[in-house]
């Protein structure tokens with residue numbers, strides 16, 4: 500009996516996805532460059548009673564032969580060149596109706612190109628979020644490519660996806676790289692959300708002198724409120740975990756230098772191309788880059804001394820929680836506004852409410868707030884979320900907390916780049932008369948660029964008498 504789908508690449512995510520497919524009653528043929536990996540995966544799958552649903556193959560030809568026509572074969576190989584190489588090796592073995600599905604974290608520009616290069620040959624790029632556990636038990640899936648290709652495999656993708664109150668978290672976003680684009684913004688939001696949580700952790704640790712377990716308790720408590728989310732939940736667990744070897748909190752053992760595979764950076768770069776303001780996400784990317792400069796930071800501390808005063812005793816936990824609520828809303832508002840800008844720029848019709856819905860379960864940024872975001876975007880997909888009733892109310896209540904926390908951090912020498920940029924975004928967006936008149940004056944002064952006047956006339960120059 501032939502398999503309904505094939506999968507290439509049995510790394511952590513590929514293996515989990517293959518098991519998930521099998522677990523949902525589909526026969527899946529698998530292949531990995533190293534045959535040993537394929538054999539071990541198949542042998543191990545016996546423990547989960549999945550071995551019968553999984554067809555291990557030892558060559559690409561065997562894989563192709565094992566899958567029923569018209570074929571669908573998922574690639575789960577590292578993003579970048581490996582995907583192009585795999586496509587080049589696989590395509591000649593496939594028929595004109597056979598489909599390749601890239602389920603890795605591809606740069607959406609690459610997916611655009613691959614979809615175009617494929618011409619009439621079916622190609623899909625799908626963003627898959629949820630880490631290993633999500634891939635195994637129900638990820639959030641953002642699809643991109645021709646709608647008819649998506650429809651051909653949607654029954655499998657919906658079956659393996661996370662479920663949110665009876666709705667599968669697997670949605671078609673649009674043509675070509677639309678799915679991978681939405682996944683990239685997801686990751687940008689992920690970076691900013693993680694960074695804001697880390698900043699609040701920093702305030703508790705350095706400003707309030709709290710120990711890791713106490714910080715874990717606070718995150719645990721917040722997870723019962725407005726901030727309920729996967730990232731808050733795991734942050735609490737990370738803070739409470741103890742190193743079995745040293746008996747110290749894990750957070751005292753883990754080096755303070757964050758890695759990144761690049762998806763957050765792509766989002767920041769793309770936002771600049773789109774002139775879409777996502778300062779909280781950019782700040783989070785910058786913070787990761789700075790985090791890895793440990794020697795320089797140590798030299799900086801030796802040169803400038805530690806932070807001025809490290810006491811923020813009078814800061815109530817509700818204030819920190821409020822700051823995080825406001826920061827989180829602003830970061831998501833930026834992310835969705837960027838999606839809206841891209842939708843227009845690329846001629847995609849990205850379904851914003853559906854995007855909020857597909858993120859409600861399975862993915863890393865899943866949270867209760869996304870329910871309300873889905874609702875608010877349903878009312879008006881192009882309105883910045885900070886202006887939507889529920890979120891505007893939260894901001895009216897909590898922007899003072901954000902202001903207090905950010906200013907206290909500044910006074911205590913605690914860096915809060917993402918929360919501070921969230922606050923600056925908020926203040927910019929609620930200031931009807933800004934300061935770009937000065938910029939325009941400067942531009943006209945040195946470059947005769949002209950400016951618009953409040954009396955409506957344009958093409959004017961100032962009486963600078965340059966020289």
Ligand code: 6PG
Nearest residue numbers: 628629630686759760761762863
């Ligand atoms: C997800 C994650 C996942 C992964 C990325 C980003 O949605 O499941 O975003 O795709 O964690 O590799 O991680 P870094 O850029 O932090 O390495």
